[in-house]
Amino acid sequence: MKFKKRALAIAIIAGLSTQAQAGSELSTLLMLLHENGTISDAQYKRVLAEAQASEQQQVAEKKDIQAQLDKATNVEVNVGKGGLAVKSRDGSFTSKIGGRMQLDSAWYGEDDSAAGSTLGDGTKVRRARLYIKGTVNKDWFYKFEYDFAGTGDTKKGITDIWVGYNGFDFDGLSVKAGHFRDPFMLQDQVSDNNTQFTERASIDAFTASRHIGVMGSINRKHWTTALGVFGEKAKTDGGSNDEGWGLGGRATWMPVNEKGALLHLGLAANYRSTGGDSVQFKQQPETNVSGVNFVDTGSLLDVDHYLSIGAELAVVQHRFSGQAEYIRTTLERDAASDPSFDGWYAQTGWFLTDDTRPYTHKGAKFKAVTPNNPFGNGGVGAWEVALRYSTIDLMDAGIDGGEMENLKLGLNWFPVAGLRFSANYIKVLEVDGGEHNNEEADIMQLRGQWAF
Amino acid sequence: MKFKKRALAIAIIAGLSTQAQAGSELSTLLMLLHENGTISDAQYKRVLAEAQASEQQQVAEKKDIQAQLDKATNVEVNVGKGGLAVKSRDGSFTSKIGGRMQLDSAWYGEDDSAAGSTLGDGTKVRRARLYIKGTVNKDWFYKFEYDFAGTGDTKKGITDIWVGYNGFDFDGLSVKAGHFRDPFMLQDQVSDNNTQFTERASIDAFTASRHIGVMGSINRKHWTTALGVFGEKAKTDGGSNDEGWGLGGRATWMPVNEKGALLHLGLAANYRSTGGDSVQFKQQPETNVSGVNFVDTGSLLDVDHYLSIGAELAVVQHRFSGQAEYIRTTLERDAASDPSFDGWYAQTGWFLTDDTRPYTHKGAKFKAVTPNNPFGNGGVGAWEVALRYSTIDLMDAGIDGGEMENLKLGLNWFPVAGLRFSANYIKVLEVDGGEHNNEEADIMQLRGQWAF
């Protein structure tokens, strides 16, 4: 009899879900009461049937809740740093809307006896950019960014407009096509949000900037390489003449690349055929409010093509960081001798707080500082002091573009992620040659920046 | 005694929730044990009270979870195609942020003996648009779109800026007001994202384009009609003279309109009073990189008004699609005879893959191709070859604008939804008259496009 009851119970219980381990206590009790003869066969079956129905209902309810939860957590929305970021559960699809605002204020002191006052004090919206970027189908990614602080034609504000693909089997390989920066110059690869000073060093006169093109790159933890072929800038309009084109490559080696410890070495070359367009190299004294260039080759008309080469060095040791770069540009002229211009800078920074300058091997460049102790939560944010010497020489082969030497002292405050205030003092040590020969200026510049 | 016990049990159980069927197993067991005399009245009541409390708590917990779930699923966020789309649960409120990037590269070969080299090779950001559109209170909808690839005045980049209402009882009726396209020309109604070639056929010289206006339209599965009254373009600034205005209507009939099977017939007319402004019709050889127009009436000053009429035909049969259109524009001049210009094109496409060209009766136009087998998931995307003949004649009544005939061969690759690469070869068969008389050009054009 007991055996028969047990067999019945086992047969019925076997029909229940696999959650029999936990959750089977009532069934077990029923079985025991049945075995003990406390309840009859009929009573046993009746209650067991109810228990079974109950369990099925619970399973259905759980499924329903989980389905709703899956739907609700299908896409993750994030507003942590301002802007708006969304991500599908598996990360195959993402969208991020963000931007940057940089507002400058500058005061100029000049040695009036030399060349008269040339720099006007003032304020400026340095950059006002919005972007949307994203990932689609895991392997495809794109960016669309526009700078509203441009002057003149609408089209001038186009910065990044490109599509990329990284679904290759080869680790770290990606290809992108569109309008983006040539792979040249460390300080140019670093976003202007994340440069150590408000303006880049004066060799930015040799910037390759952005063009419409196609680039392949490999980004690994300890080395990167990139090679691209480029047409013209987005702002350049067509016409009856063929446009210019270029070819650029960059390779870096990072034997040390850990959080708070970096040794970065890099080489890059950039070739550009002018397509008959004129070429001009010029630079302001590492300020951008007055718009006056202290060195300037003027418009060079008969340049067929030019080649720029650059060498990069960067180190990070916890709070300390250093960065140096040398660039030489050689122009090929049809009817005159071929001038070479060059310049270099070395800069160093030291965090007063327990912070470090972050770096990424994706693009081999520095990233945004995120303070370890944000301001407003008892913390003071991140504070950094920085010093730079830079020089540029635009005098060669009869071109009197001038030579400039600057010393720059900077203080950066990063109260919370995304926000930055910088004060820069620039001492123009010497301008030699060119229209601003012997100019010596003291420049005080403030910037408020919000990158979201 | 048993009866009394059962009555007690029933009374107590009745106080429990309606989930008594499943979920009542413990109560039933209790009742039976009580009936059997295994447990006493007091014991029975005690355990039953606990079961009751337990059930109430479970109901409360479920309610709480469902409330949280409702909140969490109140708005659905989607990043499936790039961009960002959100939708309230019932669809009454939606917002979508998206855009398009089109980057062109073109190479020109010309018969130099005739007119000399006139087209310059180059690259171009053809379009760089962002939009936000949405639905509010179910019946109201709006769109705000801007093209950052414009040249010149900021205002020129405004494309769609309008509000609509479709809360009428009449099926398919909607009204919209703002800046949007006149209802004219099939190839103009089709978004430039979705045209079969990178550029529209040369009768695009007669485009009505966009104006500030009000339009009513009815869109049904087998026919559509639209009628609007329009002021000037967004980029036109006021002044002392009255601005131009226009009136436009379009009607279509789609006796066959299923997925993969379409017969579309259409007629449209567009009247425009110039308000004293000059009028010009001109067209590039179906490329937009060099910016050189091969046919051009020049600025016509004494035009009081003009009337354009158009006839449309489109067919789809699974992988095959065809499209043809004829336009005639007649100008009313005050002091000179009235010229008529016209043109037509016929184009056809064939998908190499198992895909079809999708169509919507909302606006009676073709939509974006979404590949059946996206690239990267084992598929190759959608591949289409296409061929077009087009001609335009801008010579009449003493106006020597020229006549042009083009043949165009196209290859389209749609790897994943939103992404498109196109290669177009254009053979300018003949230019007759005008400044580019006898010009014969070979044009190779590539486009990368991302519409998100």
Next chain:
Amino acid sequence: MKFKKRALAIAIIAGLSTQAQAGSELSTLLMLLHENGTISDAQYKRVLAEAQASEQQQVAEKKDIQAQLDKATNVEVNVGKGGLAVKSRDGSFTSKIGGRMQLDSAWYGEDDSAAGSTLGDGTKVRRARLYIKGTVNKDWFYKFEYDFAGTGDTKKGITDIWVGYNGFDFDGLSVKAGHFRDPFMLQDQVSDNNTQFTERASIDAFTASRHIGVMGSINRKHWTTALGVFGEKAKTDGGSNDEGWGLGGRATWMPVNEKGALLHLGLAANYRSTGGDSVQFKQQPETNVSGVNFVDTGSLLDVDHYLSIGAELAVVQHRFSGQAEYIRTTLERDAASDPSFDGWYAQTGWFLTDDTRPYTHKGAKFKAVTPNNPFGNGGVGAWEVALRYSTIDLMDAGIDGGEMENLKLGLNWFPVAGLRFSANYIKVLEVDGGEHNNEEADIMQLRGQWAF
């Protein structure tokens, strides 16, 4: 024996979770059956262990669901008014993407005998703005807004670009830095979305508008105060001369400030040093389509600085609202006598529907009307009629800028939140002096507006 069993039971139950009250019914039953001797010690332990495992599993499942719910409700997404708003659970982080579209259409009737036709009928995209704004880390907030309807340089479209902080202990205190409106003139503080008429009263000629600057303000329910120091407008480019700068302050007192009941009194002053730039005050006849100014001082070259003062009054009594303002601007010229210009307006509105004009002490200004009974849900939206008299005098110290008096009648329809249609009839009562002396115009203006 019973004691022993009970002790055992208590010991085991004590090991279960704290949910023992509700949810312990099976344990209680087991204990009782054990006490009654219906089940053995071994049976009791066995079932109790299963119950314990079951409960632990349920607790784990609930935790898991709650964790998923927490994640799903971590950020709240809202599309209620169009646009897109997201908010973290505690409100510390928010982002909102929105914008405005204003499309105008105007018809002008003029007394041709006096000065000939000067205003051209037409249409215009008055404003086409997008913005993103947000809160970060609770205390920081920012806004980035651009107007795509500008003409000319890209940079002209920059409206609001600023960062603010309000994490002070002092109630209502906040500081902001960037490009934003000087704290001057009530009708200027009110967003153009929310002004009672399509255009502001003619003293808008004295607008302080927006500059790059820093401002501190205190906003309390019954009073506000703001003080800022400002540089130049975003669109102003630097150069060799120092730019202009300004100082502005505003204080308001709202002895009555409830929903539907307001008494607002305000005073403001705005000082501006020109930095050598020319100054011009001019105004259209409260329409913006034709672009013709009826009063205009022309370019005043030798102004060193100028000071504007203003007095504000506003009342709301349920459906009724009234608003009046007086402004006087005095110019300091180096080589000529110092002119003073002034003007004032008084306007009043009456809602035909059961609505009221809402006001906020944050910035001491009127807000957007949200209809109590939106159109389309059986309601008719909100309807308001309004009347305004305004005058401006730009004639003094030999400057013949003219004097203008306008009467304006308005009808506003707010069908749903965000949407507004306005019809304005303007009667230019008199123009005295200046180039448009004796001009008398009748102006009919329509606007469709969508603010999302």
